[in-house]
Amino acid sequence: MASVVESRKACTVNPLKMSQPLGASFAFMGLDACMPVMHGSQGCTSFGLVLLVRHFKEAIPLQTTAMNEVTTILGGYENIEGALMNIHKRNAPKIIAICSTGLTETKGDDVQGYLVAVRKRKPELADTEIVYVSTPDYVGAFEDGYKHAVTGIVNALVKPLPVRQDQVTLLPGSHLSPGDIDELREIVESFGLAAIVLPDISGSLDGHIAPDWRGTTLGGTTVEQIRAAGASAFTIGVGEQTREGAMALQAIAGTPFEVFERLTGLEVNDRLLQRLAQLSGRPVPAKYRRQRSQLLDAMLDGHFYTGGIKVAIGAEPDLLLAVGSLLHEMGAELRVCVSTTQSPAHALLPAEQVVIGDLEDMERAAAAAGCDLLVTHSHGRQMAERLNKPLLRVGFPVFDRIGNAHRRCVGYRGTMNLIFEVANMLIEQIPHHHPGDWPLTPEAQRAVAAAPAAAAAAIAATEHATAAASA
Known part of the structure; x- marks a missing residue:
């Protein structure tokens, strides 16, 4: 069971987490004929829209109530009504899903009351379902917003x-x-x-x-x-x-x-x-019995490369648990675990500690621990370059790779795919590697990088062990 500590820095330097409104909007994207709306300023919505477009490489429908200085002070009823009517007229959605932002939450807009008033004033909205969820972005993270959105959809419909x-x-x-x-x-x-x-x-x-x-x-x-x-x-x-x-x-x-x-x-x-x-x-x-057998073989093949490596991982709680637990089962050591928000999932993670922090916390700890593999989203790419370590891109956003929508990491087949991806990434780090080489242990790999003499001895020891095993 991992203990959970929160980073006590004065500010976030290199953010790991995404906001609650973005997580809620992501959940609303999974509803057909839906128009997600952020109740806040245009900038809040634009930033989230950019991340979604870059991750999925798709056109993303996302609207805003376009709050400004005056409406923020006086209240956002007219903005809510105007947004609902414009969306209804132009797009005719079956569901309009609204989530709040830090701006309107701080003001204290009574959005539920606004929606009751709009329903009375605009009967033409009767054929449109409207879902609202409170998601202030100054607390929680992406996963929290998604969670509250799913609950809000269930309760409303x-x-x-x-x-x-x-x-x-x-x-x-x-x-x-x-x-x-x-x-x-x-x-x-x-x-x-x-x-x-x-x-x-x-x-x-x-x-x-x-x-x-x-x-x-x-x-x-x-x-x-x-x-x-x-x-x-x-x-x-x-x-x-x-x-x-x-x-x-x-x-x-x-x-x-x-x-x-x-x-x-x-x-x-x-x-x-x-x-x-x-x-x-x-x-x-029968096909799943076959897939299970294939996964067992993949775990056997892959553990030569993952066994004994030190991993630093930064992700939302459930993703941290999923990827971290698999790597642990493959013999890796979770030396650095950074997450975005509190969750019961942290108690299940096979690590000593989870830090609620940012990518700077992850980078510093990974450097101190001498980690062999970094696991986080695309905002960790500069960290990987500075530490000269391989980066396994997971989570949201991943904007410097294509095919995110089709990547599979669940089930027997998805687990097998993830094992192959990690193992192949580590194979590339083996110095002077050629196809068919016996894999070096992480200790031998570090010796190769540190001293030529020690490297020669490690390689000789590996070759001797291989010859003995063949005999």
Whole structure:
């Protein structure tokens, strides 16, 4: 169990975390025909929009209530009403999803009261669902905003319905990619179960060329599917951040649930398949038994390169747990763990300590610990250059690589892909490496870099061990 400490610096130097409103907007992107709106200044929305566009390389629908100095002081009712009417007239969305920002939270805008008044004054909005969630950006982080948005969607739109025994609700965490969600949906449906994914960014941000352009999200969970979640026989959450939404579904519709702390790894996927077999009354399909065997072989092959390495990782809590736990299972040592916000997931991490801090904290600690691998998003690339260490890009945003929407790190196949990515990255760091070379241990690698004489001795020792093993 990792202890959690907070960095006590006077300011954040190199930010790791993203804000709550951005996390909430990301969740709203997974709803079909939806227009996410940030209730705040234009700058708040523009910054979030840039990050989303750079990460997904897609057009992102995101609007703002465009608060200025005067409206911030006098109140934002007119801005809320104007934004709702303009969006309704120009884009005709089925859902308008509003999240607050630090500006309007500090002012204390009664947005729920504003929405009641707008509904009375503008009956033409009757056919549009409106969801509001409070997400001040001066507390919490990306994962918190996503969590509150999912809960807000459930509370606003889900009603109890007669139970369908063949239907489950899947609540994916914000750390899952569209490819991850596709993988999980395929696993659930292979047991003969119907899956309602909430929210479903695999429909809207999966990198496809849409046949039309409506100005809203193009794909995702429909209003009808959200309402139908009240009939699900079971809820599966992925990540501790989904527990709040699962509990809301249970309170509304009585739906039992299980939250899987991660689905990157061997044992956790075993548990998922066992749960699905129990829910469906069907045996585990043969293809997953084969995939499990392939993952075991990948772990065997990969541990030669990951065993004994020192890792520094900076990520949102659930992603930190998923990637960190897998690396630990592969023999790596989690020497530096930096996260963005408090979470029960930290207690499950196989490390001594988690620091709630920024990338400067991570860089300093990684340098002091002599870490071999850095794991964080693209804002850590300068750190990797300064420390001359490989960087595994995970999380949000990753803007200097393409294909983020299709990357898969869950299930047996996704876990295997991540192991190969890490191992291949470490193979490239082996001095004078040629295909087929016996892998050097991290200690031998450091000796190679430090002193030629010591390097020669380490290589000779490795070759001797290889010859003895062959004999």
